[in-house]
Amino acid sequence: MDTVGSIGESATLARIFPRLPHADAALLGPGDDSAVVAAPDGRFVVTTDMMIHGPDFRLAWSSPHDLGFKAAASNLADVAAMGARPTALVVALAVPADSPVSLLEGIADGFRDACAELAPGCGVVGGDLSVSETLTIAVTAFGDLEGRAPVLRSGARPGDVVAVSGALGQAAAGLRILFEHGVRDAAALRQAHPEVAAQLAPRPPIADGVLAALAGATAMLDLSDGLALDARRVAAASGIAIDFDAASIGSREALDGGEDHSLLATFPPGTELPGGFRRIGVATTGEGVLVDGVPYESRGGWDPYEGWDGNAG
Amino acid sequence: MDTVGSIGESATLARIFPRLPHADAALLGPGDDSAVVAAPDGRFVVTTDMMIHGPDFRLAWSSPHDLGFKAAASNLADVAAMGARPTALVVALAVPADSPVSLLEGIADGFRDACAELAPGCGVVGGDLSVSETLTIAVTAFGDLEGRAPVLRSGARPGDVVAVSGALGQAAAGLRILFEHGVRDAAALRQAHPEVAAQLAPRPPIADGVLAALAGATAMLDLSDGLALDARRVAAASGIAIDFDAASIGSREALDGGEDHSLLATFPPGTELPGGFRRIGVATTGEGVLVDGVPYESRGGWDPYEGWDGNAG
Numbered sequence: 116m117d118t119v120g121s122i123g124e125s126a127t128l129a130r131i132f133p134r135l136p137h138a139d140a141a142l143l144g145p146g147d148d149s150a151v152v153a154a155p156d157g158r159f160v161v162t163t164d165m166m167i168h169g170p171d172f173r174l175a176w177s178s179p180h181d182l183g184f185k186a187a188a189s190n191l192a193d194v195a196a197m198g199a200r201p202t203a204l205v206v207a208l209a210v211p212a213d214s215p216v217s218l219l220e221g222i223a224d225g226f227r228d229a230c231a232e233l234a235p236g237c238g239v240v241g242g243d244l245s246v247s248e249t250l251t252i253a254v255t256a257f258g259d260l261e262g263r264a265p266v267l268r269s270g271a272r273p274g275d276v277v278a279v280s281g282a283l284g285q286a287a288a289g290l291r292i293l294f295e296h297g298v299r300d301a302a303a304l305r306q307a308h309p310e311v312a313a314q315l316a317p318r319p320p321i322a323d324g325v326l327a328a329l330a331g332a333t334a335m336l337d338l339s340d341g342l343a344l345d346a347r348r349v350a351a352a353s354g355i356a357i358d359f360d361a362a363s364i365g366s367r368e369a370l371d372g373g374e375d376h377s378l379l380a381t382f383p384p385g386t387e388l389p390g391g392f393r394r395i396g397v398a399t400t401g402e403g404v405l406v407d408g409v410p411y412e413s414r415g416g417w418d419p420y421e422g423w424d425g426n427a428g
Numbered sequence: 429m430d431t432v433g434s435i436g437e438s439a440t441l442a443r444i445f446p447r448l449p450h451a452d453a454a455l456l457g458p459g460d461d462s463a464v465v466a467a468p469d470g471r472f473v474v475t476t477d478m479m480i481h482g483p484d485f486r487l488a489w490s491s492p493h494d495l496g497f498k499a500a501a502s503n504l505a506d507v508a509a510m511g512a513r514p515t516a517l518v519v520a521l522a523v524p525a526d527s528p529v530s531l532l533e534g535i536a537d538g539f540r541d542a543c544a545e546l547a548p549g550c551g552v553v554g555g556d557l558s559v560s561e562t563l564t565i566a567v568t569a570f571g572d573l574e575g576r577a578p579v580l581r582s583g584a585r586p587g588d589v590v591a592v593s594g595a596l597g598q599a600a601a602g603l604r605i606l607f608e609h610g611v612r613d614a615a616a617l618r619q620a621h622p623e624v625a626a627q628l629a630p631r632p633p634i635a636d637g638v639l640a641a642l643a644g645a646t647a648m649l650d651l652s653d654g655l656a657l658d659a660r661r662v663a664a665a666s667g668i669a670i671d672f673d674a675a676s677i678g679s680r681e682a683l684d685g686g687e688d689h690s691l692l693a694t695f696p697p698g699t700e701l702p703g704g705f706r707r708i709g710v711a712t713t714g715e716g717v718l719v720d721g722v723p724y725e726s727r728g729g730w731d732p733y734e735g736w737d738g739n740a741g
Binding site for chain 1: 455470473505560
């Protein structure tokens, strides 16, 4: 079996490069000291996020393809949440020297498929390959605002409609199912429970970020830490309260569960909600998050410094 | 002692943010899903690179300030090597949960001082903080070409002057001194040997990248893997040979040692060399690297998959 250590960095890169998705915005792709990317409106949106073996994923559950797909999807969602169209990614990978080259090929294929499905035209313009005892995937993603103002967390006003596009609590439910059933049957669990796929390879509604901006969204973010916790961030930044309709939300897991990377946005009253957005509440005067008018205090979300049990699988 | 695990992610970030350097190009800084950076010429230059505890540094030798300084400097050099002016960085950090917060504060201060010294006006516009068993620093750096074409590796022509700005072999000499003397007296070694500081906190001539482009450089790269190995890359990309003057180079360590992050560039014959550039050879027809006309075959450079002894310190 070819490993990264046995064939070396150059030969490994030669096997990965052809699998990576091309970016339409790439004026100069991988191979020089830096890439050059088009930024036609004179600005670019940028976000960075790492996935770490252990706190962020287990190899008993996630395939290499899942890892690439999720790393791309979660970063694309941060670009979309600004109302921007994702244009390009750079990817820094650190893997143990005894990793099979097929691990990296699978990760590259996950990036390719996530870009093709979620953000056509977006691709990988550069990267870095290192050795580490801890498998680490660091992604930086770029987007084009196409002349629009970025949609911040701070623009929601009392009376705005609160809406979400994408799943609520599905990724957390998938994680719960994985923990309940142990590590032996992840593939079978995935067939039986779509929530497991939502955890391992989430499919956030990336294109709805631009649609929200075009429809006049006043605030937006991506739900990485759970609806309640992330809504509290919008409420704090905007100086308002967010009151959810319990009937529109469903379960407690939908309020507290993280990692869906769905888009939470606020729109002026009367806005025809674009794309997959559905109404789940209203912005009011006050502070914090409420459900049917009752303050909701549960923290929810995921802090790896507090929540990780130290296992990696 | 406050650790990242004991005070949590939010409180840690609150202590790091004020120490990070401001970027003049930041239209929107840290705190939302993404940052927004100015790209006035409608393009941006981007490069990414990771530093990993073990293969890339030892905590017995490098201070937290060194780590931030070197991570910034090495990425700034990749931007400079395109002939671009560095504008902004994003930084993803993964640290063990029991790391003291002062580790992160020191790293942040290193980023601040590297930007102030090497690329004034450049700053940190965003980041990510994660937990990992392996201390990992992933940097993505951006630059502005200010309307110029990027300086690639492929533009050197026979007859061009080959020149370098910055140290040759100093970082490798520093590493050799550290290995020879062991880990007990890094601070004293650093006082006695400037090469040790060149290894732990290199100071590449970032501003000379733009000066080289303005002077008409035909090819350029930053010397991360050693003069001979990196010159071979320019030669291969340009379809030429590079013949070094032995007297201008000095030691074998100057040819083979990596991590100086100096700038190697080629200029049309007769060019008045800008900034700190000095002539060290000439481009000729043929292929590969020669010294005083004799082919030079030593590989040199640093491949962590082959070269790392597994120790971290």
